[in-house]
Amino acid sequence: MSLSSGADGKPLTGIVLNIQHFCTNDGPGIRTNVFLKGCSNRCKWCCNPESIKFKPELAYNLGKCIGTKECGRCLTECPESAIYVVESDGKVRINWDLCTNCGKCVSVCPSEALYEFGRPMTVAEVLDEVQGDQSFYDESGGGITLSGGECTAQPDFSAALLAEAHRRGINTAIETAGNVRWEWFRQVVEHADVVLHDHKATDREMHKKWVGTDNTRILDNFRKAYEAFPDKTFIARTPVIPGINDNEDHVRAVLAFIRPYKNVIDYQLLPYHRYGEGKYGFLGRVYELRDFPFVPSETMHCLQRIIDEAFGRTGNPAGNLQT
DSSP states (O other): OOTTBOTTSSBOEEEEEEEEEEEOSSSSSSEEEEEESOOSOOOTTOSOGGGSSSSOEEEEOGGGOOOTTTOOHHHHHOTTOOEEEETTTTEEEEOTTTOOOOOTTGGGOTTOOEEEEOEEEEHHHHHHHHGGGHHHHHHHTOEEEEESSOGGGSHHHHHHHHHHHHHTTOEEEEEEOOOSOHHHHHHHHTTOSEEEEEOOOSSHHHHHHHHSSOSHHHHHHHHHHHHHOTTSEEEEEEEEOTTTTOSHHHHHHHHHHHTTOTTEEEEEEEEOOOTTHHHHHHTTOOOTTTTOOOOOHHHHHHHHHHHHHHTTOOSOTTTTBOO
């Protein structure tokens, strides 16, 4: 039986959030990033809040609503009466506690103020779009990168995507935080050429406070993967968050964890940003880190120098900062 088919013989489907082309910071060369829905972490700084839930979900852009005088179709379409009118501007709002994400309002919204994050796709549908960038992969040494959410939380679909990508001659990479059962993690890593994996916090309680879970299973998965797949390329990463992990202790603890393994070829720092803040409002959620400052460039360069020294690099002390 093909990995691209389920037990019933039907094409395997996953919930895909987005397919992003011409990416350059998510593995070697020019990449096509496939973002999957669903995540087992709850990072307070998450820049893709629309990727957390596993199923397609409703979003609402107030600025696109044309108002109930001209439209109002969504009011009669919603079976849960989760949509109501605000008299001051004549536009609708969503009662997110009542919304069941049935999606019925989306199909009747002419301005696309109501829309869905996520849709089912088959392995073939995804890779047919990805393969359109084949010429860029050939020139740059790029390929497909699975991201999320947490791509290893859809293990059957992710493994099938990567296996079929290999069959089509496409290099594969994944971005993962590693917080899934080992069997799932191994299943996906087995088909990845490059594994970009997050070390968000090394202190267990700090990890639990800011990521929503402690890091015991995550570190165990990473250690097992380093040992089980000695010929694969692993790249450790840290999203550097002010006051949480923007310090020398964290960087040195990660280095102590990864340096015994020769297949972990690099450690990259990702500066904190708020690019995803606006999406929280579209989903009826609150971004908790809106008052956090950005990490000073001096701090980033200082931390990068520690990494460069550990890897024996000289001449370009900030060469591994990802932006």
